[in-house]
Amino acid sequence: METIEIIVDEQDNERVDAFLASELDDVSRSYIKKLIKKDLVRVNDKKVKPKYIVSQGDIIVVQLPEPKKLEIKPEDIPIEIVYEDEDVAVVNKPQGMVVHPAPGHHSGTLVNALLYHLDSLSSINGIIRPGIVHRIDKDTSGLLMIAKNNNAHNKLSEQLKEHTITRRYYALVKGNIKEDSGTVNAPVGRHPVDRKKMAVTNKNSKNAVTHFTVLERFGDYSLIEAKLETGRTHQIRVHMKYIKHPIVGDPVYGSKNQKFKLNGQLLHAKVIGFNHPRTDEYMEFDSELPEHFQRVLNVLEKDRAK
Structure with missing residues (x-):
């Protein structure tokens, strides 16, 4: 079980379930409510209800259960691989394709396609997001970097944090x-x-x-x-x-x-550019606008x- 501690840094008159849903990535408000009911969310070491209004200085401790292990299957979905070597790949995602599986949506994603077409993917982001360093929305098309091993994933993630990726x-x-x-x-x-x-x-x-x-x-x-x-x-x-x-x-x-x-x-x-995680050589890729x-x-x- 993962434990997360959050200190409220300003007074905003927001319910604790809404506050946590905005603070925690990929965690819904309904899921937060379930955690609260199970006493897995405490504020100032006290049990609270979802309607509790957070205050500046509150110390919120959230215990996130280990996610259920999902079997993400490779699927023979056609994808355009613009570039690939032993460390990275660049793919051109079509409009309408979700990047990675989520609860209740385990197939038809870019990850399902990557598992079929690529021989390896990084594992840092877990079973649901192998190889995924960054995302674009389902209905946004275009270029994505894919990490094929953990070293490449770390190097590309660092460039994202430093804002040195060209997008x-x-x-x-x-x-x-x-x-x-x-x-x-x-x-x-x-x-x-x-x-x-x-x-x-x-x-x-x-x-x-x-x-x-x-x-x-x-x-x-x-x-x-x-x-x-x-x-x-x-x-x-x-x-x-x-x-x-x-x-x-x-x-x-x-x-x-x-x-x-x-x-x-x-x-x-349309354009993505980054320093190669192994050679540090700058690489840039361009893509045509999709038909629609x-x-x-x-x-x-x-x-x-x-």
Whole structure:
């Protein structure tokens, strides 16, 4: 059983179950409630209820049971492997594919495909996330680094922490951005009301910086390149909504009016660059925009030419 201690550093009038759901990665609020009922969450060494309001200085101790061992099976799912050697691989994830299994969703993921197509994967992130150093959302397409051994995993993770990984995304956003380029420097954390969403907030948030450049304008739409300085959950999607230019097709942060009949946001991880974990040589990879993204650009190009 893993024990985690968290000290509340500010007064925010938040329930303990909501607070912990925002503090702990991949742990839902409903699961936190179950832990509280089992007396596996204590505040100041006292048993509490989920509705307990945390206060500045509270010491919260959470005991997380060992996860049930899941059998993640290799699956012959076609994936585009852009590069591979004995230490790393770079894959181009399609839109609609989940990166790794989760409770209740054990198949059809990128990890299932990697287990079939690659001869080895790092084990640092456990049975559910072998080889996974970083993630992109299910409906975001594009390039991901994969670690094939633990040494490579550690080296790539360190580069992520130091913000030395090159990550450039293409996105089609709503509205005509007047500036040719800009920077959004706004902290991102769990949405204060809807815990499934992220938001720009000063409460329980982390520093987040996105640089963007306008590549092309299509009247009511702008094609941008976004460069991540930090890598928070949903960062580009949240930041573009924050500056009132949400990503087209985004079902969570975008407009409910769907003009192009999309299945998700037009956001593509186009370029990734890193120092090779064994040779320290800088490597950079580029990918074409996927068909569904290019189709919309073609429509906008034709409309502009009329």
